[in-house]
Amino acid sequence: MSQGPDGHDRPVPRSRALVAIPIAWIVAVSVTDVLLPPHIHLGPLLVAAPAITPLFGGPRTVGLVAALAVIAQTVIGVLRDPGEVLSTNHQAQVIALVLVGLSLVVFCVVRERRAKELTQVRYVSETAQRVVLPPLPGRLGPLRAASLYLAAEAEARIGGDLYAASRTAAGTRLIVGDVRGKGMTAVNDAALLLGAFRVAAHRDASLSQLVAYLDRSVCWDLTEPGEAGSYGEAFITATVLDIPDRDGPVQMISCGHPPPIILREGRPSTIAAPRPAPPLGLGGLTDPSYHVESFSFLQGDLLLLYTDGVxxxxxxxGTFYPLAERITGWNEADPDAFLRRFRSDLLHHVGGHLDDDAAMVVVQRHAV
Known part of the structure; x- marks a missing residue:
């Protein structure tokens, strides 16, 4: 069943064909009832026709079938008692069919309205996600990139996982993060961090200075109203990287976030941070010194950044998804192909439904 601009149902050809089932039932019951002996009454079976119609039809279709059932019951009464007013029994059956038909029509109208509202909510959430968290561009200088966001709730399609990239004069800066919490508060915090990153990432500042700026931005927003210097329970885990265009090590600061993985010739290597910083938003409590980690990123390597939803x-x-184990031996030639396989494998592992939002960014270095 589809809807037109006026909100009324527009049955697809298959649904139109299915209408023949309740109509055939009405005809069969009516003919059989008329031919049977007077003490046998099959009229009550007519209610099955409008009752099954909502499975494939909208309000108009249900109303039409219900009306046909009422007409059929009236005809049965007239033919069974020719020349007389409908018996009390037949009158009761007609009234029952009218009430059932009206109830089913109301049900279908409410269902169609809720479906339309859900469609609008999904459209708004998808639009908001494209604004707050647009997909990464396929090319970032010498890098090829792809991103994937899987929402735990199909109706929501937006949450607190985040990623962004910014080009600088010497390379590309990336951030992948996860806001503690859910709902619109998490979306607001994610938007705040992404905005701060996009403003500051391209400036001529060190990676430590950038992360310190992000932490201050998050701390300022998470301070409880009316309580200067007091912080709420929200925070954001993140990994921030600086990838040079020319050959050279990647610089990374991990703020309590899952470590990146390098996939080189099908062999994954986890880039652990021996001295991780606290999550963004908690820097005011610990006065951290940000330690920059370095690792090699060669041509053809795939760099995987992800959130803990993965x-x-x-x-x-109840078994966790073993990311490094599952991707061992994968030799996809580009980030998009890798993410297509990863998405299928992850959803297969969980049985098609995630309990938490999950995001992944895949980056590959190409020759300048």
């Missing part, structure tokens, strides 16, 4: 995804038996 590694904490569970299968029906």
């Amino acid at each position: 590694t904490e995804a569970r299968d029906p038996a």
Whole structure:
């Protein structure tokens, strides 16, 4: 069933064909009832026709079938008692069909309205996500990139996982993060951090200075109203990287976030941070000194950045998704192909439904 601009149902050809089922039932019951002996009454079976119609039809279709059932019941009464007013029994059956038909029509109208509202909500959430969290461009200087966002709730399609990239004079800066919490508060915090990153990432500042600026921005927003210097329970884990255009090590600061993975010739290597910084938003409590980690990123390597919704995804038996183990031996030639395979593998592992939002960014270095 589809809807037109006026909000009324527009049955697809298959639904139109299915209408023949309740109509055939009405005809069969009516003919059989008329031919049977007077003490046998099949009229009550007519209610099955409008009752099954909402499975494939909208309000108009249900109303039409219900009207046909009422007409059929009236004709049965007239033919069974020719020359007389409808018996009390037949009158009761007609009234029952009218009430059932009206109830089903109202049900379909409410259902169609809710479906339209849900469609509008999905459209708004998708638009908001494209504004707050647009997909990464396919090319970032010498890098090829791809991004994936999987929302736990199909109706929401937006949450607190985040990623962004910014070009600088010497390379590309990336951030992947995860806001503690859910709902619109998490979306607001994610938007705040992304805005701060886009403003500051291209400036001529060190990676430590950039992360310190991001932490101050988040701390300022998370301060409880009327309580200067007091911080709420929200924070954001993040990994911030600086990838040079020319050959050279990647610089990274991890703020309590899952470590990146380098996939080189099908062999994954986890880039652990021996001295991780606290999550963004908690810097005012610890006065951190940001330690910059370095690692090599060669041509043809795939760099994987992800949120904990990936590694904490569970299968029906409660087993976490073993990311490094599952991707061992994968030799996809580009980030898009890798993400297509990854998405299929992750959803297969969890049985098609995630318990938490999950995001991944895949970057590959090409020759300048």
